[in-house]
Amino acid sequence: MAARDEEFSEYVAQRRTQLRRIAYLLCGDVHKAEDLVQTALMKLYVAWNRVQRSGNVDAYVRRILVNSGIDESRRPWRRENAGLDGLDPVATEGLAFEDRGALLAALNTLPSGQRRVVVLRFFVGLTIEETATDLHCSTGTVKSQSSRALARLNELLTPDFRAVGGPR
Known part of the structure; x- marks a missing residue:
């Protein structure tokens, strides 16, 4: 039992930050992301x-995060908006501050299925087959959801990136 607990603790220590990031990208809220990670663990x-x-x-953990996110979004009290707008986690690298806000806002507008595919494919870096396995769907579904999501993100983000001097 002690060896089991030690192995589990070691896994959590190595993966907790990554799990928080994935959960945040799935739900778009720091506090909900923490709840999702706790539930998953x-x-x-x-x-x-x-x-x-x-x-x-x-x-297995990614699948728990996705399923828990779906379950939580169905609960009536989760449909209420928290009164803590503007509290985003501090990012240490990646996009410029202006672009990060636009990307997160655009990601929040995607339907949940498309958002899950984008997070697993492009943030976590899973293949189409791995994403399909994690989401229990076909590879065709992953491809179509990904295509629609990227088209929508491109539509939403292109004007913002041009406004701040980003890619055209």
């Missing part, structure tokens, strides 16, 4: 021996 702990034997712990 609790469920992972319960199934740790089985999941570890299967050898694909990361895929």
Whole structure:
């Protein structure tokens, strides 16, 4: 039991920041992301021996994050907006500040299915097949959702990037 707890703690220490980022991109709220990560880690702990034997712990946790996000969005109290607008986590690298805000705002406008595909494909870096496996859908669904999402993001972001001197 002690070895199991130690292995689990080591996994959490290595992956917690990445899980928070994925959860934030899935739900768009720092506090909801923390709740999603906590829920995912609790469920992972319960199934740790089985999941570890299967050898694909990361895929299992990503699936828990996606499913938990769907479950939470269906609860009535989650439909209310928190009164803490403007509290975004501090990013350490990547896009310029102006572009980051526009990207997150555009990402928030995508339907949840498209948003999940974009996060898993382009943030986490999964292949089409891995994304389809994580989301329990076909590769064709991943491709079509990805295509629609990227077209919408391009439509939303192109004027913003041109306004701040970004790519054309």
